[in-house]
Amino acid sequence: xxxxxxxxxxxxxxxxxxxxxxxxxxxxxxxxxxxxxxxxxxxxxxxxxxxxxxxxxxxxxxxxxxxxxxxxxxxxxxxxxxxxxxxxxxxxxxxxxxxxxxxxxxxxxxxxxxxxxxxxxxxxxxxxxxxxxxxxxxxxxxxxxxxxxxxxxxxxxxxxxxxxxxxxxxxxxxxxxxxxxxxxxxxxxxxxxxxxxxxxxxxxxxxxxxxxxxxxxxxxxxxxxxxxxxxxxxxxxxxxxxxxxxxxxxxxxxxxxxxxxxxxxxxxxxxxxxxxxxxxxxxxxxxxxxxxxxxxxxxxxxxxxxxxxxxxxxxxxxxxxxxxxxxxxxxxxxxxxxxxxxxxxxxxxxxxxxxxxxxxxxxxxxxxxxxxxxxxxxxxxxxxxxxxxxxxxxxxxxxxxxxxxxxxxxxxxxxxxxxxxxxxxxxxxxxxxxxxxxxxxxxxxxxxxxxxxxxxxxxxxxxxxxxxxxxxxxxxxxxxxxxxxxxxxxxxxxxxxxxxxxxxxxxxxxxxxxxxxxxxxxxxxxxxxxxxxxxxxxxxxxxxxxxxxxxxxxxxxxxxxxxxxxxxxxxxxxxxxxxxxxxxxxxxxxxxxxxxxxxxxxxxxxxxxxxxxxxxxxxxxxxxxxxxxxxxxxxxxxxxxxxxxxxxxxxxxxxxxxxxxxxxxxxxxxxxxxxxxxxxxxxxxxxxxxxxxxxxxxxxxxxxxxxxxxxxxxxxxxxxxx
Ligand SMILES: Cc1cc2nc3c(=O)[nH]c(=O)nc-3n(C[C@H](O)[C@H](O)[C@H](O)COP(=O)(O)OP(=O)(O)OC[C@H]3O[C@@H](n4cnc5c(N)ncnc54)[C@H](O)[C@@H]3O)c2cc1C
Numbered sequence: 142x143x144x145x146x147x148x149x150x151x152x153x154x155x156x157x158x159x160x161x162x163x164x165x166x167x168x169x170x171x172x173x174x175x176x177x178x179x180x181x182x183x184x185x186x187x188x189x190x191x192x193x194x195x196x197x198x199x200x201x202x203x204x205x206x207x208x209x210x211x212x213x214x215x216x217x218x219x220x221x222x223x224x225x226x227x228x229x230x231x232x233x234x235x236x237x238x239x240x241x242x243x244x245x246x247x248x249x250x251x252x253x254x255x256x257x258x259x260x261x262x263x264x265x266x267x268x269x270x271x272x273x274x275x276x277x278x279x280x281x282x283x284x285x286x287x288x289x290x291x292x293x294x295x296x297x298x299x300x301x302x303x304x305x306x307x308x309x310x311x312x313x314x315x316x317x318x319x320x321x322x323x324x325x326x327x328x329x330x331x332x333x334x335x336x337x338x339x340x341x342x343x344x345x346x347x348x349x350x351x352x353x354x355x356x357x358x359x360x361x362x363x364x365x366x367x368x369x370x371x372x373x374x375x376x377x378x379x380x381x382x383x384x385x386x387x388x389x390x391x392x393x394x395x396x397x398x399x400x401x402x403x404x405x406x407x408x409x410x411x412x413x414x415x416x417x418x419x420x421x422x423x424x425x426x427x428x429x430x431x432x433x434x435x436x437x438x439x440x441x442x443x444x445x446x447x448x449x450x451x452x453x454x455x456x457x458x459x460x461x462x463x464x465x466x467x468x469x470x471x472x473x474x475x476x477x478x479x480x481x482x483x484x485x486x487x488x489x490x491x492x493x494x495x496x497x498x499x500x501x502x503x504x505x506x507x508x509x510x511x512x513x514x515x516x517x518x519x520x521x522x523x524x525x526x527x528x529x530x531x532x533x534x535x536x537x538x539x540x541x542x543x544x545x546x547x548x549x550x551x552x553x554x555x556x557x558x559x560x561x562x563x564x565x566x567x568x569x570x571x572x573x574x575x576x577x578x579x580x581x582x583x584x585x586x587x588x589x590x591x592x593x594x595x596x597x598x599x600x601x602x603x604x605x606x607x608x609x610x611x612x613x614x615x616x617x618x619x620x621x622x623x624x625x626x627x628x629x630x631x632x633x634x635x636x637x638x639x640x641x642x643x644x645x646x647x648x649x650x651x652x653x654x655x656x657x658x659x660x661x662x663x664x665x666x667x668x669x670x671x672x673x674x675x676x677x678x679x680x681x682x683x684x685x686x687x688x689x690x691x692x693x694x695x696x697x698x699x700x701x702x703x704x705x706x707x708x709x710x711x712x713x714x715x716x717x718x719x720x721x722x723x724x725x726x727x728x729x730x731x732x733x734x735x736x737x738x739x740x741x742x743x744x745x746x747x748x749x750x751x752x753x754x755x756x757x758x759x760x761x762x763x764x765x766x767x768x769x770x771x772x773x774x775x776x777x778x779x780x781x782x783x784x785x786x787x788x789x790x791x792x793x794x795x796x797x798x799x800x801x802x803x804x805x806x807x808x809x810x811x812x813x814x815x816x817x818x819x820x821x822x823x824x825x826x827x828x829x830x831x832x833x834x835x836x837x838x839x840x841x842x843x844x845x846x847x848x849x850x851x852x853x854x855x856x857x858x859x860x861x862x863x
Contacts (some may be wrong), residue, residue, distance in 0.1 A: 182224070187261035188233045189220055195268050196294040198680040208684075211302045218301055232293065235286055236260035239271065246278035269679075273769055276677075276756050276793065284792035285404035292674055299670035299687050307669045307690045309642060312512040313388045319511060320572060323383050327527055330579035331372065331535050339589045341537070341563075341581070348372050348593035350859075351561060353542045353608065356416020357845055358832035358852040359599030360518030361463075364526050365856035366597075367534040374591065375523070375534065376563065378541035378604075379413035384520035385510025386573030389419050391668065394569075396420050397603065401722040405791030406627055408720060408798045410603045414538050415519030417601065418501070418845060421799065422647050423516065424663065425469050425499040426842035428456050428850045432655045436841040445808045445837040447818045451854065459853040463846060467521045470504060472497040478644040481664040483633065483694040485649045487746025488662065491738070493653045501845075505645065514645075518849075527578075536578060539568045543588075544612040545596055545828060558828035560592035595827050597859070599852070602801040602834040606710050607718045609805065609815070609822065609830075616823055618815050619805060620710030624702055624839045625722060626800035627732065630665060630675050631739045632686075632695045633748025639694045641666040649696075651742075655842065659701035660735040662742065663843075666695065675795060676752040678771025686752075694748065698735045699800075701839045702728050710804055729789050737784035744777040754795035759786045800844050805834040820855050831855040 193216045194200050202209040223229045235241065240258045242248045251270050255263050260271060275287035304311055333344045342348065349371040352362045363375040379395060389395055395413040400406060411417035426433065434453065440446045463469070474497065477485055488495040501521075502514040526534050540563045547556040567585035568576030583589075598605040606620040651662040667675075669690035673683035686693070708722045724732070736753065743751045751774040753759060759772045759782055774780070789796065808814025811823035814837070820829045833840075833848045840847045 184237060184259070184261060185230060185233050186220060186224065188236045189224070189229075190216065191261045191263075191265075191268055192233070192236070192290060193219070193294055193298060194265065194680070195272055196291055196680050196683065197298045198684045200265055201681045202684075208306060208688075211305055212298070215298045215301045219297055223297075232290065242275075242283060245280050246274040246283050248274050276769060281403055281791060284790075288404065288792040291677065295673045295683060296670050299673055299683075300668070303669040303687060303690075306687055309640075309669055309690060311388075311391065311642065311668060313391055314572060315386045315510055315512050317572070320383060320386055323385060323509070325381075325383060325524065325528070325575055325578070327578055328530055328532060330581070331533070332374070332537070332579045332581065334581040334583055334589075336583075339587070341589055341591045343372055346372065348374050348591070350374075350595045350597060351376060351591060351593040352597045352599055353377075353561065354416060354598065354600030354604055354832065355414045355518070355523065355536070356411055356599065356601055356832065357418050357518055357848045358601075359416065359597075360418070360522045361849055361852035362597055362599055362831060362856050362859070363534055363536075364522040365853065366860055367526065367532070368860065370531075370533050372533045373535070374593065375414075375536045376540045376542055376561070376591075377414045377416070377536070377538050378566070379411070379416075379538065380569055381414040381536065381538035381575040381578055382419075382519075382573050383575065384517065384524060385508070385513060385515070388513045389413070389415075389515060389517075390422065390513070392420070399720070401625075401720045403723070403791045405724075405789070406625060406722060406796045406798050408603075408625065408801060410601055410799075410801060413519075414523065414536060415517040417799075418517040419515075419519055421845060422665070423501040423845075424647055424650070424843050425501060425846045426844075427499070428460050428840075428847040429453065430842060432652065432841040433847055435656055436836075436838060440807075440837050443837070445806070445814070450818060451851070455854060456850060459850045459857075460846065462853055463849040464499075467501050467518070467849065468503075468516050469499050469501050469846070471499055472645065472648050476505065476645040477648050478641075478646070479637075479639045480641040480666060480694045481645075481647065481649040483635075483639070483746035483748070484651065484662060484664050484696045484742065487742035487744075488651045488653075490745040491742050493651050493742075495649050495651050497648055498650055500645075500647070502645075537563075537565075538575070538578065539566045540564070541566060542600070542608055545598075545608060545614075546590065547612070547825070555824055555826045557826045558596045560590055561596060562588065562590055564588050595859075596829070598805075598822075598828070598830045599832045601832050602804045603710070603718070603720075605830050605832055605834045606804040606815075607712075610710070610712050610718070611716060614822060614824065616811055616815055618811070618813065620718075621708075622704040622706060622803055622806065623708050623710055623720065623722060623801065624704065624803040624836070625798035626699050626802075626839065626843075627702060627724060627728075627796045627798055628697045628699045629732065629736055629794070629796055630667075630695055630697045630754060631736065631743055632672065632675055632693050632752045633743040633746065634689055634750040634752075635692050635694060635747055636749055638691050640691055641694060642668075652842075654735070655701070658735070659703075659731060661699050661842070662696055662735075662739055663699055664696045675754045676771050676773075677754065677756050677795075678769055678773075682771045694743070694746070696739065696743075698732065698739045699843075700728060700732045700735065701841060704803065704838050724789055732789065733784050733787045736787060737780040740774060740780040740783055741777050744774075744780075750775055753783055753787070755787065756793045757786065757788055757790055759783055800833075802833045802840060802844055803836045803838060805830045806837045807835045808837060819858065829855075829859065831859075
């Protein structure tokens, strides 16, 4: 068994190093900056073992258990793969001298009692007490540290052994034969790299348009603006992959994961050719729906958009093109799996009206890939355009645009964009990746310039404002009023098999309160390791959650948050973007109410126990112990306590966001917006933004289909110029 597991861990090593660890260490970067000191190897190992045992129950499981052997092998595998990673050293450093936390969280008392300041020297019980104090501390830094370390151990530790622990098969990579048969066959590149000038350009002539970012917006723009032989270069900082070669929805390396500045919300954005459409869950909310139409009409009333802009008929025509091009499909009730059935039945019993999604996926049994039903802008728009022999579109992956370059301008005159400064990063050679589609053979981390007649930013609500800020565009609206759609997952335990990863994983949503109260309930699924993350409690409880995975159902509550001027993106002293975001009191109230409703629906759907992802004190009669108690609800009436007591304390309640928007708002002047109604950036010429960042508020629902649609409308407009 151990030998088999070691083989699994060796196989998993790429994932541990390149996917899971960077994600958590990104979250930790602020935390670690406080802890410059690192530990010697032996102490670090003992700290690793002590932390591992605090989150995964190696101590509590009996000596003869097979599962215990699996956990020990996971612990050893983690150490082998990660012990010399400096970021792991940073992660563990704060545990080398607990006195650094001072008296604030009460850790000093434990240290004094034990007469030992080092975490690894404490008894197991004292270690758990320390972690509980950090988690429940009034100060932000200790809470954030505890949450980060916990997530790191649970995701990495259980991630390596979750299939053996649960018997659930999670295929992530297509066989070599598929890669061979589906390799991209691209015509000769139109690009050349001039290493003396450090420039990339066309072999012949000047680029008409550079599109930065290849998500739903950038892909539509690139696909449409190349019409008539116009030369378009699409740049993305993420990799290019062979569609269907990996399960991109489970590949963390294709996602930019970070948190809001206080660590409260885990924020995810796609980072690959295809952008969010390559990694997302494909849930489609039509831009013609009431929820979206209401928002667009409000923008018109506020004069953010012109009278005749984004009219219902214009949106409907563009959306028809999107549905056809992307392959949006309707579902039938026969596709509802047991997990989605819980939301379907529970919502009906609550007097609500559950609906079936439209999805941008292949229908069951029709996907060319043996491991995924995913469709994306990459396979639906870009591959076809790139493989076209008459093609005038080029794509440059792994290339991060640092800033837009402007010609000199007289004071008070608009600045004309003439190109971009790009850093081309090392490309991965992992199976399924297309590292150098243009055969340019550039050394890693080369900084280059690329010139074009027009620059369109489509780098998403995170990327586009970051580029504008780095480019020195003067407008204090950039990044202001960011929208996140904070979401909270709810899980329920059933007395029958649910098997959430079987069949069509998402088919049901409930939007009864989307327009009136600004929230929706949406079915979701995740890997077994996340069952432990989403029900914080003792190590044994986390283990039981992972083991119970086949009987767990889940859905999420998504909030349509309100614009607040103080929620904003800004650059820190090192030029890195920070997302300052605090949920308003009203948004918190609405989210608490929605969470309580989700709990009631989960019980109505048949759950025996319901779990809320928080370490806050929710149940009034909760026992005060040294260990964290998971919030395990056993009766529907307890939903009232959720509504009353849930405060959304940063790093105590798990919130996530995958719908960032509204960071370069469209409007009528530079005083209230970043782009005008023609998508151009105020104070510049030849520079545009077209993506989810231009929405003046939330779009009112999951944004992908609306972004595709607005991009089609913008492409039709921009296609008339130049
Ligand atoms: C995990 C996940 C699940 C989601 N599920 C759904 C769903 O089910 N339904 C739905 O409607 N929406 C969903 N979304 C949201 C949806 O995918 C996004 O709203 C949408 O992709 C945004 O489109 P965009 O074109 O504005 O930008 P993005 O898709 O974010 O694309 C921007 C691209 O720009 C690139 N980029 C950024 N900065 C730079 C730079 N400096 N240089 C070069 N390239 C850069 C990025 O790598 C990225 O590929 C999900 C998102 C995520 C992350």
